[in-house]
Amino acid sequence: MTSPLQQKLKVTGPVVVTANRLGDGAVVYRAADGTWTKDLAVAVVVTTTPAALELLAAATTEKVAVVDAYVAPVELTTQQQVLPGNLRERIRSSGPTVALPGQG
């Protein structure tokens, strides 16, 4: 999966803005109040290219909180639960798909 940072933005479904936290690299999502959260459930979800660009523009003005912000696809369940939209984002959200050494 080509890095989303290298892709041209084309929004065709629900998306969020995600990044890595500067201090520890943790995966975070842009929340409605303009903060960053590790909880995808409280991320702002938008569905159009202009809205995604606006969200991304606001996120990228922050130079210290996070690194490499980009727009990532999500899925909305019938109960409006927010889930990562592809395998890469599932792994970012939940961690490696394999047991970590010594912890399996």
Added chain:
Amino acid sequence: MYIYDDFDRTLVQERVREFGDQVSRRLSGELTEEEFKPLRLMNGVYLQLHAYMLRIAIPYGTLSSDQMRMLAHVARRYDRNYGHFTTRQNIQFNWIKLKELPDAMADLARAGLHGMQTSGNCVRNVTTDQWAGVAPDEIEDPRIWAELLRQHLTLHPEFSFLPRKFKVALTAAAHDRAAVKIHDIGLRMHRNGAGETGFEVIVGGGLGRTPFIGKTIKPFLPKRDLLSYVEAIMRTYNQYGRRDNIYKARMKILVHELGAEKFAGEVEEEWQSIKDGPLALDPAVVADIAARFRYPQYELLADNPSELARAREDNRFRLWLDNSVTNHKVAGYAIVTLSLKPEGGPPGDATAAQMDTIAELADRYSHGEIRVGHEQNLALPHVAQRDLPTLWRALDGIGVATPNVNLISDIIACPGLDYCSLANARSIPVAEEITRRFRDLDLARNVGPLHINISGCINACGHHHIGHIGILGVEKNGEEYYQVTLGGRADDSAELGTILGPAVPYAEIADVVEDIATAYLELRARPGELFVDTVQRVGVDPFRERVYAAR
């Protein structure tokens, strides 16, 4: 072991202080990410999917037991209790926090370890044979020359901003265990007709998006000219290498586009102007470096001691002995390979607890020395044969005595999409599943030596092009697929593999490997014909028919 001096220690400690300051300025916002990124990369710090990754160099694959203990400490204190040994004699930690990196690096520096030039557009860790200094088939210890190159090329101001990364490997053995033909510069030590030792210089090898096997531009280079000739190659690359297109910036592209002959001519012209200058090697300098490689005081021992004969009655020990133990150049000693390829485990990973125990065993049985090979296994290079049974029990107890070295489950793999921000597909679960399919060691031994290399993307960190079976992860419509190549090899007869056919989905890749192994058992001319030789003899078509007939 090589004994570092105050100059080396000061250099590393100064770099740690400098990087600590850079991290502070980044965290405070004084440095932007655009400013900071090249600085962190020059210290081996990447940002991956979930966290920062720190890559630490293990020059020419030689580690002391104290250094291994320090790696265990870093794994435990700053990471998640494990590290990943790579295909370039480095170790990577996957969960390091940026704010803790200066402390981790300061701890590493106390053991002479660092991440300098393990990333970025500079000369990377110089690699060589993991059995250097102890292999019976080598003509001399190649680490002396690797160390000379390391010293010359570390923080070299002219080569700190190359068009792209630059990799050097060398071997001094009859059998190339360092894969020198897939490096930007590969050096093969050999003797000429007059009995003098020198280097065959191979350039322009490399894998990635555009793979090439290196081409020889100097069949014999005298030792005194090593630094000046390497300098001339690098100047030529630095001058003509492309900086406008990252995909065409590696030296292999320059060598390919200019042609090896013209490239060699450019190098020769540059070399003639510098070869008799300050870079001509003074034998006293070489002797000084050689003197700082300390070898154990070996005992006078005979091969095949009685302890070994008795222990061979244990079938499990005998299997391990035959698979993982290699002849040493000193009688009564052996080289022991520690398999980091357990059934169902990620290739190349070791836990902090394993690292600590390996360090302790190295102290007890290998004169405090450990080696790291590009196949992502470790080795204890100085083991008295009489100690092998006791050592085996200890290694078996921590899960690093799987007798699968060089067999189908000894898989080389990159971290893939489970960790890497560049990956298209996962590598580790594919490797784990294949090791489960070949858990029956009778089957694996019947298949014989067979190298599987898996890369999660075209950047080829798992060296899939040169795997006997190469597996490349690709993405198709958001799904993981795997393209298979056959017949690649990294040894003296290095070749790139041939694509078998259309990529197969994740769920089928382990089945495909099983089909290929089954086809090989039917196609081989005799039980001793190696997989890669069978592929060379019959081509890929019979394998293609087998794999795709049912798909």
